[in-house]
Amino acid sequence: MDNVILVDCDGVLVNWAHSFDMWMKRHGYEKVIHGEYKIDKTYGIEKTKSKELTKMFNESGDIGWIPPLRDAIKYVKKLHEEHGYVFHCITSLSKEPYAYELRKKNLENLFGNTAFEKLVCLDTGADKDEALEEYRDSGLFWVEDKIENVDVGISMGLQGILIGHDYNTDYKGSAVRVQNWKEIYKIITGESI
Numbered sequence: 001m002d003n004v005i006l007v008d009c010d011g012v013l014v015n016w017a018h019s020f021d022m023w024m025k026r027h028g029y030e031k032v033i034h035g036e037y038k039i040d041k042t043y044g045i046e047k048t049k050s051k052e053l054t055k056m057f058n059e060s061g062d063i064g065w066i067p068p069l070r071d072a073i074k075y076v077k078k079l080h081e082e083h084g085y086v087f088h089c090i091t092s093l094s095k096e097p098y099a100y101e102l103r104k105k106n107l108e109n110l111f112g113n114t115a116f117e118k119l120v121c122l123d124t125g126a127d128k129d130e131a132l133e134e135y136r137d138s139g140l141f142w143v144e145d146k147i148e149n150v151d152v153g154i155s156m157g158l159q160g161i162l163i164g165h166d167y168n169t170d171y172k173g174s175a176v177r178v179q180n181w182k183e184i185y186k187i188i189t190g191e192s193i
Contacts, residue, residue: 002138003084003186004117006132006153009091011145012065012163013076023057033164037146055124058094064102066109070164076111076179083189086117088135092126132156141188150175161187173183 010016021031024043032044039050057063061108089107091098100121105115114151128149132142133159142153145163151173154160160175161184162168171177178184185193 001085001135001140004088004138005079005085006120006135006140006142006158008128008144008146008149009089009093009103009107010066011069011165012112012143013069013072013089015069016066019062019066020054023060024053027053034187036141037167043114048127051125055094055132059099060094061102063093063099064106066106070179073110075185076115078185079124079188080112080115085188087111087115088118088120089116089133089136090120090122090128092122092124092128094121095123116135128152132158141184144175144183147171147173159173 007013024030029043029045031042033042036042039045039054040047043050043058044052076087080087090105093103100119102119104116105118107119117192122128123132130153132153133156134143135156137157140158141161142150142158143161143163144150144153145168147162147168150162155175160173162171162175162177164177164179168177176187178187
């Protein structure tokens with residue numbers, strides 16, 4: 001399992017926030033706050049409504065067409081094709097089987113058919129504690145954008161890497177905070193580019 005890299009999907013591999021915002025605009029919602037993680041605050045709506053809309057989006061056809069985040073394609077492919085790494089993706093998307101299939105297809109379209117050895121789709125907004133349990137004390141790299149999730153991985157003996165976004169700038173934990181996949185590539189391979 002030394003060649004495995006654990007990754008979240010939204011905000012790590014793909015630009016979920018951009019696609020969600022486009023979807024919200026089509027449904028009559030506009031952002032009231034920028035750089036916020038919580039959907040209810042971002043759009044000025046009730047928390048229950050934000051959860052409902054997130055689930056609707058995550059189970060819509062749009063989930064199969066989310067664009068890559070920053071330079072993810074280039075460096076995920078380099079890690080896989082040039083260094084033999086494979087990825088296990090743990091995402092709090094939906095338990096809906098079609099959402100799983102669309103997420104899988106989206107990842108294959110962006111990163112190829114062999115980079116992702118495993119895809120685990122948890123329920124919308126679900127914690128990742130149980131899914132990470134099988135990797136406890138493995139020392140594997142764990143790439144996340146949500147502070148709570150990266151810290152859970154670190155508490156389980158994983159090497160946390162936090163992808164930088166406006167909503168996690170105040171992070172004070174022990175994960176390495178990076179801006180892009182180029183930095184992740186350097187951390188994992190020890191190579192300079």
